[in-house]
Amino acid sequence: MEELEFSKKAIKGDDDAFLKVMQLHKESLLRAALAFLKDEDAAIEALQEVTYRAYKKIHTVKEPAYLKTWLTRIMINYCQDQVKRSNRVISDNQVYDGSVYQDQSLIELKEALGLLSNEDQQLIYLKYFQNTKIKEIAAMEKIPEGTVKSRLHKVLKTLRLYFKEKGESDHV
Numbered sequence: 001m002e003e004l005e006f007s008k009k010a011i012k013g014d015d016d017a018f019l020k021v022m023q024l025h026k027e028s029l030l031r032a033a034l035a036f037l038k039d040e041d042a043a044i045e046a047l048q049e050v051t052y053r054a055y056k057k058i059h060t061v062k063e064p065a066y067l068k069t070w071l072t073r074i075m076i077n078y079c080q081d082q083v084k085r086s087n088r089v090i091s092d093n094q095v096y097d098g099s100v101y102q103d104q105s106l107i108e109l110k111e112a113l114g115l116l117s118n119e120d121q122q123l124i125y126l127k128y129f130q131n132t133k134i135k136e137i138a139a140m141e142k143i144p145e146g147t148v149k150s151r152l153h154k155v156l157k158t159l160r161l162y163f164k165e166k167g168e169s170d171h172v
Helices: 003-011 015-037 040-060 064-086 104-114 118-129 134-141 145-166
Strands: none
Touching (some): 003 015, 015 040, 064 118, 064 134, 104 145, 118 134, 118 145
16 A cells, blocks of 8 residues: 555544554654754654654644645654753754764754754755655745745855855855
């Protein structure tokens, strides 16, 4: 059975389908939590909380094709709330696939991303680290696709300028 079928069944209340959907998206959701929370235990706790919240509200999903987007949005909201509570700053977006890269260019990219607003960091994370489509980002953020594109363009321009000033224009 394909992902969309599981999503449809989960929305209709099928518990087994819900578990399958969560299993399909577990890794992606954990990566998102790690990127925001910087702690594996906190990320696992976030996944548990998001699973609970999603289970309680899954009947509200209108479009099964966007279930992954909906789950990611719940995860991001939860993580942002946790970061606010702990007064940490989201500036360390160097976590990929559960491992931390120490490569110099990635450290420099991390520094550059740290200069961006939380919203811009989130946009870059969704588009380039999670490979989320513009249409899905727009739905998640409840803004037009054109706004997502223009914000991405502006952020990338800012990053290019940052690296150009550092003499490292090949990063972005």
